[in-house]
Structure formats: structure tokens, C-alpha cells
Amino acid sequence: MQKVPLLIIILILLFSCNGKNNSVKSNFSFAATQLTLAIRETEKGISENKAKNYVAPRTIDEAGKLVLSPPREWTSGFFAGELWYMYEFTQDDKWKKAAQQYTANIEQEKTNGTTHDMGFKLYCSIGNGFRLTKDEHYKKVLIEAAYTLASRFKPQAGIIRSWDHSNDKWQCPVIIDNMMNLELLFWAFKETQDSTFYKIAVSHANTTMKNHFRKDYSSYHVVDYDTISGNILSKSTHQGYSDESAWARGQAWGAYGFTMAYRQTGDTAYLNLAKHIVNYIFTNPNLPTDLIPYWDYNAPNIPNEPRDVSAATCTASALYELSLYDKANSTQYRNWADMILKNLSENYLAKKGGDYGFLLLHSVGSKPGNAEVDKPLVYADYYFLEALLRKKQIENN
């Protein structure tokens, strides 16, 4: 066999590594432009509406105006999270300062026990802040937040209650989204060694695994429990097309949530479920060829239905992580995630220097509620940056 000089091998490796990360770099460069604008627009919105206590951008409304979130909304932590991801990628203190500033405004939510959204709000913001800075103050806030979240656990049903609203419809509703909030509890267990956090998270994941999924591994959105007997009262939807349909973001929350739960526990039942959910998504005849799903896999007017980019970015991020655990399907998962990111960068980006600094267009908040339909959404952008970072990490390794 002919010997290839070492220098040539090193050069080939260097070039291929560079090439792989090019799309990550160009997307982060785009994000830098957009998020600089987003900070400016958000500051303006905050100062013009002081009484509203806004802390972050959320979306753009029908009139083309920027919509901001107060801390209590489930979307309040994603913007700070994006700024932490910018800092992680660039290592530029400018982004760290901005992230710290926006993170501070969400802290007060640590004692808000009226919703399950603590993970979305505090783990995506302060959690990333702690991961990157090891700031002890962040740690204290997160532990307090985890205790607040744990206080929503209903032992007879074995779950954390998601919502307190709509008492006429549900007694103790649990939505598939709630899987995402468990990461805060797993983190708190590692930091405090208080096994209560671990037991609650595992109980919630096991109960969700048992009750939320259909035979084809699509999931219900809402499962309602009787908190005295623990019995299931109903299975339904809130943001999907129908009770028996597969709401696109719900499938993404499930894929991401059970992949994360496997990372935290090593329980292969979670890994297998994540694989089945991904299989459901990618073998679905209603998944478009560009892999950006319609807002519901059973939406009635496909192909004339809005896409949900937020479901796609969350799925892409989950796929990169899953590719690390399921070696047999690793290449396939990475290819799907790469294709999602490529198609988003080519066809779904916001206007550079416009759209109030959002990164991606064409998400859906709630189609049945006629809210945020075919709009940019801050959480779509957050999982986009997370997926890009995961791609970079995998390719560098």
C-alpha cells in the first residue's frame, strides 16, 4: 500500500473539520447580527412599557409588532438562554454580560409554584448560566426553583401537575411538554444529593411513558389524572388538531425529553421510547421532504397547513443527542438533524437585520387558539442554537 505523508492527512482532517463547522459558523454569525438587533428592540419595548415588567422577546403579532414576555410566561427564559449559547460559541464577554442581564430578570420565578414551566423558564436561562460560569448564586436560585417545581408532585398519580388553569376541563392535567422540565430536577439531585428530586423526575417520566403514548408511539398532549385515586380521567389535546392527533411540537418534546431522561438515568426503556418517537416522526407519511413538520401530523388540510419550525429545531437538537446513545442509528439521526438545520438555514431564516432580530420564521404557537400561527417564536430560535452547538461538538469530537 502506498504511504500518504502525515502532513497531507493532517491537512485533509483540518479542512474537513473546518468544512463541517462552516454552516454552524455562518448561522452563529447570522445569530450575532439578529440578537444584537433583538436586544435593541427588546430594550425599547421594555422601556416603553415599564408597568408590564417585560423581560424577553416572544414573537411578532398579526400587526407586525414585537410581542414581549413578562417573567411568568413559559417563554421568558429562552432569550437569556440564546445569549448564553452566543457566549458559549463566541467566548465573547459582550454576550456573557447580555446573558447575565437578561437572566437576572427571570430569577423571581424561582418561587412561582403556579405552573410546571420552571424548567423552561429557569433551566434554559439560569441553568445555562450556571453551566458556563459556575456562579454560586445561580446554583442557589436553581435549587430553590427545583423545590418549587417538586411541590407540584402528586404522589397518588405519580406525576407533576402541569397547569392550574381550566379547572372546568381537567382536574390534574399533565402535558407531554412537562418532560422538558425534569432536567432541572435531575440537575438538582446531582447538586444536592436529595433523592426526592430524582424519585419525582423518574416517577413522572415512568407515568408519562405508560400513559401518554399510543400504540404507534405518537403521544397525547394532555392526560388528566384524579389526584386522589391516581386514575386517568381523560386523554385529550389543547394545542393539537384533535384529541387523537399527533401535535408536532408534542412529539418533539417527547423525543427530546426521553433522550434527556436516558442521559440522566441510564434507563434503556427511555432510550427505546425516544427511538420509537423518532421513528414515528420520520416514517410519518405527512412529514414533508424538507423534514420541517406541519403543526400537527394529522392536520386536516395537509399540504395546505402551516409548518412548525419550533418542532423541527427541538427535534434536531434531540437527534444529535440521541445519535450519541444509539450507535446503530447514529449516522441516520445525524443526517436527519443536519438536513433539518440545512433546510432551515436555506429556506426559513428571518430577514437579516429585520424581523426584530428573530432567527427563524414559520412556527406555530397554538393553531386551535389562533395564536402565533406562522410566526417566529423565541423557543424555535433557542433550540436552533442548541442544535448547532451540539452539531459542532459532535463534529469536533
Ligand code: GLY
Ligand atoms: N409548552 C407550551 C408549548 O409547547 O406550546
